[in-house]
Every structure is written in structure tokens, then in C-alpha cells.
């Protein structure tokens with residue numbers, strides 16, 4: 001059996017998105033995600049020798065003064081630029097077909113222009129997607145999507161937080177997504193136009209236009225995302241990493257690990273707006289989070305090959321069909 005592989009990706013959600021999720025006034029948001037979070041992640045990945053993907057929101061090219069220069073730098077340093085939509089609408093999956101299509105196509109076009117690189121991957125905002133995105137993704141030249149997140153504990157926690165906010169009279173712009181997303185496979189799969197959460201298997205089904213999906217990793221029910229690693233701290237992350245590595249050692253598996261640019265920011269170290277304390281992982285110091293991420297990723301790198309998602313072998317198989 002072939003050696004296991006893993007990919008790391010960072011969703012570059014600027015801080016104003018956190019104000020939106022928590023129903024706060026986004027006019028006060030600073031540009032720390034681009035100015036500080038992204039450069040810290042680039043250094044971390046370089047130190048670990050990991051070829052990562054940064055999923056960027058194309059409107060930031062105009063909205064963030066640092067973004068255009070950093071996007072170009074990411075691409076020059078060998079990182080993959082992924083499309084995280086044009087404006088990061090949390091309600092992307094409920095928009096009209098026309099507006100959703102523009103979010104996808106304009107996002108890709110603007111990011112390619114800024115990075116001078118080919119954008120092959122799409123990650124929808126908010127950990128869920130929709131079958132109506134299938135066609136615009138294929139027609140605009142995307143080769144994969146990495147939005148599915150079949151993690152029941154995360155889904156339930158998100159439902160409870162959103163319900164609690166409603167009780168307090170605050171409105172989150174986040175959307176929960178249908179429970180069917182929990183049925184998505186945990187390993188990469190090809191999906192057709194009917195459902196982004198169902199793997200195609202029969203030859204007949206595979207003759208329809210397919211898109212490769214890389215679900216965000218879930219291990220024994222646990223979401224393998226930066227938020228969890230930050231909350232676990234270095235000891236917990238090391239322990240988790242060793243457990244996951246034991247399962248990967250047998251080979252033949254792929255994990256897509258997800259971070260956010262804000263995962264390497266801290267309320268105290270970076271003197272962020274105290275209103276952001278609603279985001280618990282921002283209360284942890286940067287050094288501690290960096291140590292936790294390093295411990296976890298090093299455990300994986302000891303048993304599996306890191307791979308840029310746009311170079312995953314499944315994509316060549318898809319082109320050959």
C-alpha cells in the first residue's frame with residue numbers, strides 16, 4: 001500500500017469576518033490576519049518543509065493594504081493559492097445561481113491575477129457547500145473543492161453557539177448547512193452534480209462531469225483543525241498527533257488539515273481588540289500555539305508525505321477520465 005499523504009491549508013479570513021460571525025461591528029477590525037498571521041504561517045511551514053495552500057478571499061486584494069504583496073510572495077515562495085470566494089459570503093449556498101457563480105469565477109480570476117499563478121482549488125466559506133456550485137466550479141476551471149467537513153461534534157457545537165446567540169438577540173451571519181454534510185466520506189472522493197457529499201462509484205456515474213473533493217480531516221470524531229490544536233496546547237496536540245500518526249502508518253490514507261490565519265494571532269501578544277475575546281483560541285499565546293501546531297504536524301510528517309493539494313495524484317486520475 002502506498003505511503004499516506006497529508007495537506008495543510010490556511011483559510012485567510014480577515015478579522016472582519018470574526019466580527020461578522022459574532023455579530024460585532026466590523027468597522028473596528030484591524031488587518032492582523034494578513035499583516036501578521038499569514039507571514040507567521042509561511043515561516044512555520046517553511047521551517048517544517050510543508051508545501052501548504054492558502055485559501056484567499058479575493059476582495060482582500062482591494063480591502064487589505066498588505067494583501068496584494070503577500071499573495072505574490074506566497075506564490076513566489078512555492079505555496080498554492082486557493083479560492084476562498086470573492087467576498088466570503090457565509091450564505092454562499094443560499095445565494096442565487098448567478099451571484100454564487102460570480103463569487104466563484106471572480107474570486108478565481110482576481111486571485112490568479114494577483115498571484116500570477118493558476119488557482120485550482122476552492123473552499124467555500126463556513127464548512128459546507130452545495131450541489132449548485134458543482135457546475136460553476138467545473139466551468140471556471142477549478143479542479144477540486146475542499147469544503148466538506150463531516151464532523152458531528154463540530155456541527156452540534158456550531159448549532160448550539162448559533163442558537164445561544166439568537167437567544168441573546170445577536171445575529172450571526174454564519175450558516176449551519178444541512179445535516180447531510182455529515183454523511184460525506186472522510187477520504188478524498190469524486191462527486192457528481194447530484195450531491196457534493198456522495199462519492200461516485202459506478203462507471204456510468206463517473207462518466208458525468210466530476211469534481212474531486214478533499215474533505216477537511218476528522219479523526220475518531222475529532223476535527224483536525226487549528227482551533228482544536230490551539231485549545232489542546234502543545235502536550236495535547238503532541239498526543240493527538242501520535243495517535244493520528246499510528247493510524248496513518250499503515251499507508252493509503254490522506255488527511256487535509258485546516259488552519260485559519262487568525263490561529264497564529266493572540267489577543268495579548270498582538271494587542272487585538274478585546275471584543276475578540278469571544279473567540280477562545282485567540283486568548284492563547286502565539287508561542288504556545290506555534291509549539292502545538294509544530295508538534296502535531298511533525299508527528300504526521302514522520303509517517304506521511306506532505307503534498308500540495310493541486311498536486312494530489314487523484315487530480316491526474318480525474319483528468320484522465
Ligand SMILES: [Zn+2]
Nearest residue numbers: 011013125126
Ligand atoms: Zn473562511
